Amino acid sequence: MLKIVNNCHYHKKLARELIESIIDFHSTKEFLIKIDDTSLTLCCEIQNQQTCFSHSFTEPKLLKRAAQKNQLLLKACNNKKREIHSVVDLTAGWGRDSFILATHGQNIIMSEQNPLIYNCLNFLIKIARHDDAEEVYQRLKVINMNSADYLSEKDAGFADCLYLDPMFPAHKSSALPSKDLQILQILTDNLNIDELFELALQKARYRVVVKRPVHAKTLSDRKPDMVYKEKTIRFDVYLTNNR
16 A cells, blocks of 8 residues: 655646556555655555655765765776776666766666656656756666566667666674665565576676675676675676677
């Protein structure tokens, strides 16, 4: 069940379009969505507690984070020749990593099969484009499609880099992940990541990048060509030659 609260005063048309696109969304959980002129808030009861998450592509905290030039995500999704210009995020989620990449000049396609997440992302990109002339918002595009189906339709080398951020595997700790990930886990159906990864290796022009918990196993028996490690996550880089 989906409950919607529309607090939009400036972006009324875009808010109506969003409501029309999600009104028939069905879920085993009850969701509350609050639509504002600059953001969306999603709420859901998780473990008997109301959990809420707000998202915007113009919030100062995200903009500050995205502007940082020394992020390992940027190194993983580019090379020394700076010839990687197009990235397809095959597991878009809330689109934060895609936004960071777009901030630093790459053209991003975000593939998201869940219709609620897709339409929320689309709305947030549209209001950001309307309110802010920065080119970063023009470099973001989101499509509503299963990523394996999307890749199957493409020729090898169609994108410079393919990026995967699969759901993190279960952890021994009882601590819950962040609120945005909790809600994402409820909404998102698990993709066949192994199949998607193999397809990505066949289609990416230069590289496939996989985001993993720092101590997690690799997605396959193939050893990454490069690994960029942070405290809690790492980026496994697999070089391809599909030119």
